[in-house]
Amino acid sequence: MTKKVYIAHTGGTMGMKRSPSGYLPVPGFLQEQMDSISMLSSPQMPEYDLHEYDPLLDSANMTPNDWLKIARDIGERYDEYDGFVILHGTDTMAFTASALPFMLEGLRKPVILTGSQIPLCEPRNDARENLITAMILASEYPIPEVCLYFGDKLMRGCRTVKVNADTFDAFKSPNFPPLGRVGIEIELNWEIIRPLPSHSTHLSINALNGSRISALRLFPGISSDLVRHILQPPLKGLVLEAYGVGNGPNNDSEFIDALKEACDRGVIIVNCTQCLSGSVDLENYATGKSLAGAGVISGYDMTVEAALAKLFYLLSLDLPVETSKMLMQTNLRGELTRS
Numbered sequence: 001m002t003k004k005v006y007i008a009h010t011g012g013t014m015g016m017k018r019s020p021s022g023y024l025p026v027p028g029f030l031q032e033q034m035d036s037i038s039m040l041s042s043p044q045m046p047e048y049d050l051h052e053y054d055p056l057l058d059s060a061n062m063t064p065n066d067w068l069k070i071a072r073d074i075g076e077r078y079d080e081y082d083g084f085v086i087l088h089g090t091d092t093m094a095f096t097a098s099a100l101p102f103m104l105e106g107l108r109k110p111v112i113l114t115g116s117q118i119p120l121c122e123p124r125n126d127a128r129e130n131l132i133t134a135m136i137l138a139s140e141y142p143i144p145e146v147c148l149y150f151g152d153k154l155m156r157g158c159r160t161v162k163v164n165a166d167t168f169d170a171f172k173s174p175n176f177p178p179l180g181r182v183g184i185e186i187e188l189n190w191e192i193i194r195p196l197p198s199h200s201t202h203l204s205i206n207a208l209n210g211s212r213i214s215a216l217r218l219f220p221g222i223s224s225d226l227v228r229h230i231l232q233p234p235l236k237g238l239v240l241e242a243y244g245v246g247n248g249p250n251n252d253s254e255f256i257d258a259l260k261e262a263c264d265r266g267v268i269i270v271n272c273t274q275c276l277s278g279s280v281d282l283e284n285y286a287t288g289k290s291l292a293g294a295g296v297i298s299g300y301d302m303t304v305e306a307a308l309a310k311l312f313y314l315l316s317l318d319l320p321v322e323t324s325k326m327l328m329q330t331n332l333r334g335e336l337t338r339s
Helices: 029-035 064-076 093-103 127-140 224-230 253-264 286-294 304-316 321-328
Strands: 004-009 047-052 083-087 111-114 146-150 153-156 180-182 186-188 213-217 237-242 268-273
Touching (some): 111 127, 268 304
Parallel strands (some): 083 111, 237 268
Antiparallel strands (some): 146 153, 180 186
16 A cells, blocks of 8 residues: 655745745745656655645744644644655754654654755756655655654664754764664664653653743853853753763852752753763763753753753643653663663
């Protein structure tokens, strides 16, 4: 029986049209381009329905409300399709790919995010291959995960970061191997793909309540006044991008005091490394232990994108602070290397 894929076109480079002022999204243009690709009507390809969002968004304009729109869109059509492809701009694709795993509870079908660096309308582009392969992955392979496919790699969504603005190899999964590689054959590593959820046969949507959170990247000479200002109410959570394995300036007592004051009143501060790969370990150095002593918790090898998405999710559950801290350090969706 022919498989069927739902394609949600949220915007982004893939469907853009050249204009005198540069590339821009034009309603209906992507469907015109797809209609001209004979391969999409091949018997080897799934049937598909393309739904174009209104308005089409440059992904720099994406917000958690748009994540919820995508999640609900999948939920409303979940029983009608074998898999889902989300066409998305590359700038914030890793954020959306990190948030959706926490929002799609009980997911048993593939959700594949993809996009391109060059629009489909151009003679030389990466859009065609990314689109066709994402459709095949979503229809033919029972992957019960939110994934990101780009430049011949299938990656777990909540492990991805954008690493290059100029090449087709735009995304990496720095702390976790790709779920699959695409060459002459599609080769999936089933041993690391998450199993089907055992607790539910139904998909439910977890809405994010918009709790006030932020991210702060440390730099030499950062002002303790700036840190204290960022940590003021109504802030509920912060991803602290620290040095190396999670270190920060412990010779600045006002900086440490600002962190401690916020932690004492219930702000969840999660320590992630500024490095592209590696894990936070707050026991290695005195500079890391000082942060832990102030109440900062380790984000281990989570990406900043995943840590922010997970904070949004946990704070939406209205749990006790200590429970949220414990879950923040527990592997829930494959987002960190820790059981």
